[in-house]
Amino acid sequence: MLRTMISQREISRREMLAASGGGFGGLALAALLADDPTWADERFPNSVSQPSFLHHPPKARRVLQLFMNGGASQMDTFDYKPELEKQHGKKVDFGIAAAATSVPGAVMKSPFAFKQHGECGRWVSSVFPHVAKHVDDLAFLMAMASKSNVHGPASYMQNTGFIQPGFPCMGAWISYGLGRITDNLPAFVVLPDSRGLPYNQVGNFSAAFLPQEHAATIIRPTAPTPIADLFPPAAAKDITSASEADGLRLLQQLNREHLAENPGDSRLDARIASYELAAKMQASAPEVLDISRETADTHKLYGLDDKNTEPFGRNCLVARRMLERGVRFVQVWSGTGGAAKNWDNHTDIPGELPFIAGQVDRPIAGLLSDMKARGLLTDTLIIWTTEFGRFPFTQGATGRDHNAKSFVTWLAGAGIKPGVAHGKSDEFAFEAVESKTYCYDLHATILHLLGIDHTRLSLKHNGINRRLTDVHGHVIHEILA
Secondary structure (H helix, E strand, C coil): CHHHHHCCCCCCHHHHHHHHHHHHHHHHHHHHHHCCHHHCCCCCCCCCCCHHHCCCCCCCCEEEEEEECCCCCHHHCCCCCHHHHHCCCCCCCCCCCCCCCCCCCCECCCCCCEEEECCCCEEEECCCCCHHHHHHHEEEEEEECCCCCCHHHHHHHHHHCCCCCCCCCHHHHHHHHHCCCCCCCCCEEEECCCCCCCCCHHHHHCCCCCCHHHCCEECCCCCCCCCCCCCCCCCCCCCCHHHHHHHHHHHHHHHHHHHHHCCCCHHHHHHHHHHHHHHHHHHHHHHHHCHHHCCHHHHHHCCCCCCCCHHHHHHHHHHHHHHHCCCCEEEEEECCCCCCCCCCCCCEHHHHHHHHHHHHHHHHHHHHHHHHHCCHHHCEEEEEEECCEECCECECCEECCEECCCEEEEEEECCECCCEEECEECCCCCCEEECCECHHHHHHHHHHHCCCCCCCCCEEECCEEECCCCCCCCCCHHHEC
């Protein structure tokens, strides 16, 4: 009780008001200091704010996920299988009558040369010559699997932990669990492929039943208008900064009055928060997106001097700038819906895979080099993944069909043991056979590195305590430093 905080005697109204004001002032000061790393708890050197809500000391402060939309072929990138060369052109019984969209053809060896790289000796194909130089900084999950070989459900699973829509994605859960690092930028940002959105469109970025303020902010750095509706249209000459501020204040007042009459509506709450954030982003976002101040060497490092690598490279460079300035989770996508010029190589692995891999190889390598040089890898987690892999046999002449039984993911940065591999697929890269991991395990590991016990981050929805990892998931300690 306030009374016992001061003394057991009766207190005057002036004393009560002073004590109450001081208490609220202390709360406000604590909130301000919480966002200042100078005042972070020494036991949590990488923590962004008050560490008391975390379940254990975090290793990562922020996360960057690189998502290869369409199903990157594991046996043509990172999972070298000599047996494919021995059995090339032969019919092998894999125990299935049909693949996802075709009848199984003959075994096809990778059309790309594999070489061992780094001190760890990791095998990488010729489609990733630049990423191959960084294998000693990466930890590979060689036995990832999904519960679906259809793009929509598999993409949902890899992003939300469920094969059906209607569940929050990992970025939304991280935003919900940890909040924003800075008041001027969102906690969760998605940078889609410059050519369009992936399978499921914005469903992969949804907050679902979490408060809607945790949904992704979609930014397109390569578009003429990177952030929709952030600024008034050029034709609206009557809108000034002053009139816009007056309008925003009136809108906030009306919204809050409506919210008071309709409590518990997270959509309205999120709308109010989005307007407030948008006002702050009008000052901060242009600077983040302005890469003209970066050096010519940095532009070249990310591949901005090549029209093939420039779009993805620009997204990677903007992602780095966002992470530096306080965005907690950034997701960069490569690939859109459809099989043409994408990771979804149904018809022509030799012709299609080098194109899409060539768009990302140099920018990803540049990103890893830049993040490492700036010291950002010490508290930033980077993940490269896809929704599923491909089959070792042909679809048509030289294509490969969807395979949910095995694919590859790699991680780098904060808390990751570099130069290691966990898990193993069979001799054809057809199926994960040793230390199989699912999205649940990957998500549990990511949350663990952020200081969160995945079993304790939950929200009651329709009578069920929902969480990102559902009722599954184990932290993959074998790849942790």
